[in-house]
Amino acid sequence: MGVKSKAAAAILVLLLFLGSLWLHGGLDYHWDSCLKGYNQLNGLNQLYNSSGAEGVEGPQVLQECPGQTFQVSLLLSNMLAAPAYSSDVLIQPYLSSWDELVRFMEALGPMVGLISKEIEAKTSIIRHLAAMTVESPEVDLAAGVNSINNVGAEVGTDPEASEHPGAYHSVRSMIVAELNQGLVDFHQQTDSGCRTLLRLHRALLWLKLFLEKLAETPVTGRLKSPSELCRESYQSTLSLHHTWLVRRAAELAFIALPERGYFFRLVCVQNQEELSAVLTRVVQATGEVYDRTQKALEENGMLDLP
Template sequence: MGVKCKACSAIVLILLLLGSMWLYGSLDHHLGTCLKMYIPKNKAVSLNRVNSSEEGEAPLKVCPGQRFKVANLLAYLKSAPVSTNDVLLKPYLASWDELIKFMEALGPMVGIISQEIESKTTVIRDLAQKHEKEAEKRMKNKKRVTMGRDTGIVIPHKRSSNSSKMNHKLSDSTSGYISIRSMIKWEMKNGLVDFQKYTISGCRTLLRLHRALLWLQSFLQELGKDAPEGGHLGRPSDLCKETYQRTLAKHHTWWVRRAAELAFLAMPERPYFYQLVCVETQEEAAVVLDRVVRAIGEVYERTEVALDEHKMLDLP
């Protein structure tokens, strides 16, 4: 009994350590671990089609009692791209909300890491909310002064010692956190991004999410591939490890890479993933995952171009 307790304590300490490293090292310490767990198999009760006008697209099934819904993920991903080269932040972050549910569905070990991912989406949302409140306050103050001038009366309002500087920052853009490019432009113009040292900014946080998104896209793409002629479908744990090595591993320390590769051994088998996307066969899974991978690819490429144009792919 004493040995078992010590083993359990060691596992808990390792998980807490990995969670801490993830938090303070950002998403570039993404381990992507997975844990086997039992979920009763449910039959689909309804069918939804996202962008059904696209030729050859298969209907997406919705399973009851499941928080993660691939139809919702696809809908958010499809609504994120705007104009020809930008991405709206709200649907982008909503896509991450759904991906977090996907990771949480894989078990408590992944839940620890998904919480750190969620903390990154919270950073951007908090910055956007703060910017919006400051912009609203500035507009109200401007309106008060304008009304006072119209009546010949100047209505004073309190200003903090740095209010002049803040108003100057707000004057250059009222849509700072509407899209990825508007966020980059606003934070660059207002000196919120440091290329030499760590700072809390939407751009730096976006880069960590961006790197994790590439890993998830690569992993889902491999899961959707058919078995080679005369061969067998790859094990999810192997695919997870291989895609990790191609993507996130280069941003991690040696210790984190070794810990990640050990964690992948707990990856569920394929039938579990079929349940998550509400399909029953590899052929059905391939169709659904292909749609998701292509939608992620569109968002990823636009984000990559925007970050690269501003030399932000290596922010500390």
């Protein structure tokens, strides 16, 4: 085997490691095949709400982008639908947002697509847990669900909350239920919804920062390539939780990212100004979801679950 062949084989091995270890818990990737039975239908094809951003010019309605699997309009609409009550996040639109982010990553090529497989495994775990409580009410986490009423200030006092008693209806209801059921282990890895959420939460910060950087238009100087921006975003977020091997493999994957013009076509815009207007709305909506989730995890000491 020649030098070039050996180098290619080494890169392939590193990327395979990346796919399984990406979210620092890749041993549960094999759950993916048996946990995909809980699929959510999302019939939103257009967004009829503004993100509320002031001073950001752009269309108030994001139309479906023809010929694209990834739809930025669906991503934005799901992100806007996720916040609930005073400081909570609804699980269903949160996971639907991740469905669209997975399609976004898959659209960037096979190298980044490897990362999306591990994220799909994570969302499947939470969906599986939610489906179990729906299909078998007798195994619903009754202690956790009942105690939600005692933390109204945190979960929210909206009357609508009483109509959704499921343990996996929202981030805060899931946290309370799993804590009361003893499903969260602060010392070793488990397949709890809270630990899985933390891994998704960390990945969301990386993607949020990447989209934020992609939306920036510097007054002077050149626009950095998406590859550079993605690497910078990763280095300040997810890399802090990864081993040396995974960090090196991730940087190899980012080299293969397409150029900026591809992102124009991906979200159906013509130039950087239009891209900035669309992505700024997405980033602001994502930031609200991230901040609420961060607060809920922090209040319960879950930012460092193993």
